[in-house]
Amino acid sequence: MTVSVPGYQIADVLGRGGFGVVYRARHLTIDREVAIKVDTRVILDDRDQRRFLREVRAAGRLSGHPHVVEIYDAGVLPDSRPYIVMELCSGGSLADRGPMAPRDVAEIGQRIADALAAAHDLGVLHRDIKPGNILVKRYGTVALSDFGLAALMETGRDTSVTLEALTPAYAAPEQFHLVPPTPRSDVYALAATLYTLLSGHPPRYPADRELSLPEIIRLHDTPLDDLPGVPPQFMAVLRRGLARDPAHRYQDAAALRADLSQLNVGDLPSPRHAVTSPVMTAATPRYPPPTPPGGMPPQYPVAQHPTPPPSRRAGRVGIWVGAALAAVLVVTGVWYFALRDTGGGGHGAADTINPTTTSPTKTPTETYGVRTVTEGCPAAGIKDAQAACVEKAECWSGMVVINGEIESIRRLPCDQGHVYETYAIALVPGDVADPYADVLEAHPVVQKVCSMDTLLASRYGDALQYGPERWKPEVLPPSSDDRSTELGVYRCVATITEIGTIQGSAFRPR
Incomplete structure (x- = not known):
C-alpha cells in the first residue's frame, strides 16, 4: 500500500509489526532522515482520535530523555490511519542481538x-x-x-x-x-x-x-x-x-x-549492597481483582531484605522471630515519630498521607497526615468541607490511577520539575463510603474544594501570572492504606497545561 505523509518523502520500509509499518523517510523542510510509524488500525471517531493524541502526548512528554526515542510529529492520514514521526535509530533493534555478555x-x-x-x-x-x-x-x-x-x-x-x-x-x-x-x-x-x-x-x-x-x-x-x-x-x-x-x-x-x-558483573564495580532475592509476602489470592496492591505513597523504593534461612534448632528460630518482631516495632515507631515531627514535608520513602492515630484528640497533623494551615487558605472557607492548605508546598510526579485508586505517584522536591502540586487538602465527606477518584469528583462538596475558583484563589508567587486557561484541577483520592484508617483525606492538585511540568512552588511557600 502506497503511503504519503505531507512534508515527508518516503524512502523504504524499515519493519512491520502487529499494528503498524515503520518507514524510512526524509523530512523535506529540514532535510533530516526520520522514521514514520503508520498504524494499520483506523481512527473512525473523535473518541479514538482523542485517545491517539493522548498516547502521542504521553510519549512526547518523555522526549529529551537520553534513552527514549524522540517523537517529532504525529497526525492522521486521509484514510484515517494514525502516524507518528520519530527519531531514526540507524542501529536497529536488539531483537536478534542475543546472547549478550x-x-x-x-x-x-x-x-x-x-x-x-x-x-x-x-x-x-x-x-x-x-x-x-x-x-x-x-x-x-x-x-x-x-x-x-x-x-x-x-x-x-x-x-x-x-x-x-x-x-x-x-x-x-x-x-x-x-x-x-x-x-x-x-x-x-x-x-x-x-x-x-x-x-x-x-x-x-x-x-x-x-x-x-x-x-x-x-x-x-x-x-x-x-x-x-x-x-x-x-x-x-x-x-x-x-x-x-x-x-x-x-x-x-x-x-x-x-x-x-549494584551488580558485580565483569569489570563493573563491586556492589555497595547485597542484591535482594525475591521477597516472600503474606499469602494473597493468586490473581486478585484489578485493585492496586499498594497505596500512595508507599510507591517509593523501600529496601526489602531476603528472609533468613530457617535454623535447625528451635531455640534459634525463636530468637530470629523475636528479633524480627522487635525490629518491626522499632522501625514502625521511628517512622511514625519522624513523620509526625516533619509533618510529611520530606521527600523520602517514608512520606505518608494519613497515618493511623489512636489519640482521642487529634492534632491537625494527625488528622491530615501533614502540617496544615487555615489562615489565608481559600479552601478552608468552604462550608462543611473540613478543608485546609498544606503548610509547605507539596509537589508530585504524574499519577497512575486505576479503577479510581492510586497505583503510583511520587512526592518530588518542588525546586525540580513536577507534574502536580497540592492546593488543598480535606477530609473525605462522611457520606462517601468508597472514596474512589470518580466518586469524589462527583461529590458536590469536593467539587467546591477542588474547583477552578479555589485553585485560582490559592496561587502563590509567580503562579499568579497564569490564568484559568493554563491550569487543570484534579482530585487525588486517598490510597487504600488511607481508607483503612479512621479518617481518609483527599487532595486537590493542579497541573499546568501547555507546559510539561511546573517549576518552583505554585501554591505555597517551600
Missing part, C-alpha cells in the same frame, strides 16, 4: 529501567517492552521506543487490556487474566527482555512454537533455571523481576534499576 545486558538494563522510571513518574505505562522495542541510536546508545500502546492511566480512561495487544513471551502473568497493567507489569516485561538478551530466548517460552492460552498460564509456574555464565546475583535480580505474583516483584522500575546498578 552479562556486563552489556546489565548496562542496557540500567538505561532502559531509567527511561521506564521516568515514564512511570509521568503516569505513563509502556505495556509492550521487548527486545524489538529497544533501538540503537546513531551513536550507539540504546533507547526505548514504541510507546504506541502507552496510555495515561488516569480516572475515567480505559484501562482494560486485551490478549490481542500482548506479546506473550514478555507479558506479565496477570495480564493473561485481563488484570489492568501496572508499573509492575512493565517491570516483568523488562526483566524478561534482559533474560532474552542473556540467553537468546525468552524465559520459559519455547522458541519453536506458539502456545495456547492454557499452556502460557501453566508455563508461568515453571522454575527459572540458572543461565550459564550469569552471576547468581544477576539471576536473583531476574527472578525477582519475573516473579509470578506482582507483590513479589520490584515495585517499580527505579527499584530494578537500583539493583542492576
Whole structure:
C-alpha cells in the first residue's frame, strides 16, 4: 500500500509489526532522515482520535530523555490511519542481538529501567517492552521506543487490556487474566527482555512454537533455571523481576534499576549492597481483582531484605522471630515519630498521607497526615468541607490511577520539575463510603474544594501570572492504606497545561 505523509518523502520500509509499518523517510523542510510509524488500525471517531493524541502526548512528554526515542510529529492520514514521526535509530533493534555478555545486558538494563522510571513518574505505562522495542541510536546508545500502546492511566480512561495487544513471551502473568497493567507489569516485561538478551530466548517460552492460552498460564509456574555464565546475583535480580505474583516483584522500575546498578558483573564495580532475592509476602489470592496492591505513597523504593534461612534448632528460630518482631516495632515507631515531627514535608520513602492515630484528640497533623494551615487558605472557607492548605508546598510526579485508586505517584522536591502540586487538602465527606477518584469528583462538596475558583484563589508567587486557561484541577483520592484508617483525606492538585511540568512552588511557600 502506497503511503504519503505531507512534508515527508518516503524512502523504504524499515519493519512491520502487529499494528503498524515503520518507514524510512526524509523530512523535506529540514532535510533530516526520520522514521514514520503508520498504524494499520483506523481512527473512525473523535473518541479514538482523542485517545491517539493522548498516547502521542504521553510519549512526547518523555522526549529529551537520553534513552527514549524522540517523537517529532504525529497526525492522521486521509484514510484515517494514525502516524507518528520519530527519531531514526540507524542501529536497529536488539531483537536478534542475543546472547549478550552479562556486563552489556546489565548496562542496557540500567538505561532502559531509567527511561521506564521516568515514564512511570509521568503516569505513563509502556505495556509492550521487548527486545524489538529497544533501538540503537546513531551513536550507539540504546533507547526505548514504541510507546504506541502507552496510555495515561488516569480516572475515567480505559484501562482494560486485551490478549490481542500482548506479546506473550514478555507479558506479565496477570495480564493473561485481563488484570489492568501496572508499573509492575512493565517491570516483568523488562526483566524478561534482559533474560532474552542473556540467553537468546525468552524465559520459559519455547522458541519453536506458539502456545495456547492454557499452556502460557501453566508455563508461568515453571522454575527459572540458572543461565550459564550469569552471576547468581544477576539471576536473583531476574527472578525477582519475573516473579509470578506482582507483590513479589520490584515495585517499580527505579527499584530494578537500583539493583542492576549494584551488580558485580565483569569489570563493573563491586556492589555497595547485597542484591535482594525475591521477597516472600503474606499469602494473597493468586490473581486478585484489578485493585492496586499498594497505596500512595508507599510507591517509593523501600529496601526489602531476603528472609533468613530457617535454623535447625528451635531455640534459634525463636530468637530470629523475636528479633524480627522487635525490629518491626522499632522501625514502625521511628517512622511514625519522624513523620509526625516533619509533618510529611520530606521527600523520602517514608512520606505518608494519613497515618493511623489512636489519640482521642487529634492534632491537625494527625488528622491530615501533614502540617496544615487555615489562615489565608481559600479552601478552608468552604462550608462543611473540613478543608485546609498544606503548610509547605507539596509537589508530585504524574499519577497512575486505576479503577479510581492510586497505583503510583511520587512526592518530588518542588525546586525540580513536577507534574502536580497540592492546593488543598480535606477530609473525605462522611457520606462517601468508597472514596474512589470518580466518586469524589462527583461529590458536590469536593467539587467546591477542588474547583477552578479555589485553585485560582490559592496561587502563590509567580503562579499568579497564569490564568484559568493554563491550569487543570484534579482530585487525588486517598490510597487504600488511607481508607483503612479512621479518617481518609483527599487532595486537590493542579497541573499546568501547555507546559510539561511546573517549576518552583505554585501554591505555597517551600
